[in-house]
Amino acid sequence: MPLPFLTADRAFEATDDDVALPHDDQERWRRPYRPGPWRVAAAAVCLLLASYVLFAAVVIALTGSVSEAGVIFGVSLLVISGALRLLRMGVWVSSRGLRRVGFLRTRTVPWNGVAAVRTAQQPVRWLGLPRTVQGQALTLVRRDRTQDGPAVLFTTxxxxxxxxxxxxxxxxxxxxxxxxxxxxP
Structure with a gap:
């Protein structure tokens, strides 16, 4: 079963410099990079945990308590959906705009609402934790929110x-x- 959200668009990996935007369908949302090893490892650990929880649900169901097994099965479905959402997180682009998919919320900014997208050297959060280190960030400056400052899309x-x-x-x-x-413009 192919998982299109797990792989980056192969056209972005082309080395042909003659094509500025190597793509076929500009309307399709695509992530211009592959998920990193830390994100994939966290999702794999969540799926491993979900397999143990599913096994526990089967054992509980075989012992006779179907309602408790249903609750445990529901917990495993939550862990699986969390792992899939973790893999889907990131920045997605199409001809309609730029979409930042977070764990709980997705924000889409149409291209006419984007003032600038640029790389900046600044303190960034390490793996999303409160600790900051010096690194690079891709920032988004919106036309309608000039006083809030640029939003960080992703960092090094x-x-x-x-x-x-x-x-x-x-x-x-x-x-x-x-x-x-x-x-x-």
Whole structure:
């Protein structure tokens, strides 16, 4: 069973410099990078935990308490959906705009609402924790929120790009190209 949200669009990995936006369908939402090893490892641990919880639900159901097994089965479904949502998190682009998928909320900004997308050297959160380190961040400046400051899309020390500086540069360049192509002047 193919999992399209797990793999990046193969067109972004092309080395042909003649094509600024190597894509076939501009309307489809796509993530211009692969999920990082930290994100995949966390999802794998969650799925491993879910398999144990599912096994516990089967054992509880065989012992005769179907209602308790149903509750445990529901918990395993929550863990599985959390792992899948963890894999889906990130920045997605299409001709309609830029979408930032978080764990609990998704925000979409149309390209005409984007003032700038740029890379900045700044203190960033390490793996999303409160500790900050010096790194690079891809920031989004919106036209309607100038006083709030730029929103951070992803960083070099996030779950997708920790110790993968080349992948960060490729992903940031791809998002900046999409912004330059579709953003209103």
């Amino acid at each position: 020390h996030g779950a997708d790009f920790l110790a993968r500086f080349e992948a960060f540069d490729r992903a940031a360049d791809a998002v900046e190209v999409w912004a330059d192509e579709f953003r209103a």
